[in-house]
Amino acid sequence: MAQRDLILALAKVIIAAAWADNELTPAERNSMKDLLFRLPESYSSGNRRLNSQEWTMLEMYMDSPVDAVERAQLIADLQAALRTPADKTLVLESLENLVRADGIITAEEQRVVAEIQTALDAVDVGFLGQLSRLLQGPMQRRTEAMGRAANREQYFEEFVRNKVYYGVRRKLDQEHVELELSDETLRRLSSIGGLMARVAHVDGQVTDDEFTEMVHMLQSTMNVTHEQALFITEVAVSEVSHELDFLRLTRELAAEITPEEGDRLLHTLFLVAEADGFVSDEEIEEIFKIGYSLNLTHRQFIQAKLTIPAEKRAA
DSSP states (O other), X not given: OXXXXXXXXXXXXXXXXXXXXXXXXXXXXXXXXXHHHHGGGGSOTTSOOOOHHHHHHHHHHHHSOOOHHHHHHHHHHHHHHOOSHHHHHHHHHXXXXXXXXXXXXXXXXHHHHHHHHHHHHTOOOSHHHHHHHHHHOHHHHHHHHHHOTTOGGGGHHHHHHOHXXXXXXXXXXXXXXXXXXXXXXXXXXXXXXXXXXXXHTTTSOOOHHHHHHHHHHHHHHHTOOHHHHHHHHHHHHHHOOTTSOHHHHHHHHHTTOOHHHHHHHHHHHHHHHHTTSOBOHHHHHHHHHHHHHTTOOHHHHHHHHTTSOGGGBOO
């Protein structure tokens, strides 16, 4: 387990280094995944590769920039995971491989990698250093890490279950904002906002009219203020892409939504789709999939569709 802890700690620091200039391009992301996938090969052949939950944990760090405060915490966790000279060699070589991954490294990336290397060079992996870290105990380190406000891992379960809600909680903490909404309301707002954003994003972009309609519909149907609806919509639009699995967004709603609420939601989704002037075949198909995932009937879907004038929607 100690080796896997080191691999995970190293992978998080590598991702943090890649976010040095606050940008992670698709090419960089793919190169980094290749590098992270090979990390266990540095250990014995009997060591398992990272499992799906561990990969999801790393995807959470790839999802948004890692700032200096959080990076420092991740480096400290990696320092605590070092046990032997071989551990330190693996870490430093992996950082070097990261630098050479795409053949291009910015000045900021060089500075961050140098910062990490200096911090790791200072770690004593001799007997006294090992004893000190062993006495701390992995559970104590884990408790301390989870207690830090900047560590996104406290929202790991939310990242898996509802990515929009995860984004809302992170943004609230980072900006020290209080929406004065119950957690139950916040979850439902996040799910509905995410579904609206998904429909609006079917064509690859969210227009100003669609954004305005989303804010209006959240405010009017969920009985929240304009500021609250605006906050949720901003996060939903930034978090949701057409590739996001809407099953995650609908899972919680499906268990509790009433037929009447289902009717209103489908109607709301069609109004968002109509906001740019016309409801396309692709948007209709997307709303149908959402309704099916929410266990709503075909009759409910058709009734909602017919609320849009024929000239403003595909057949």
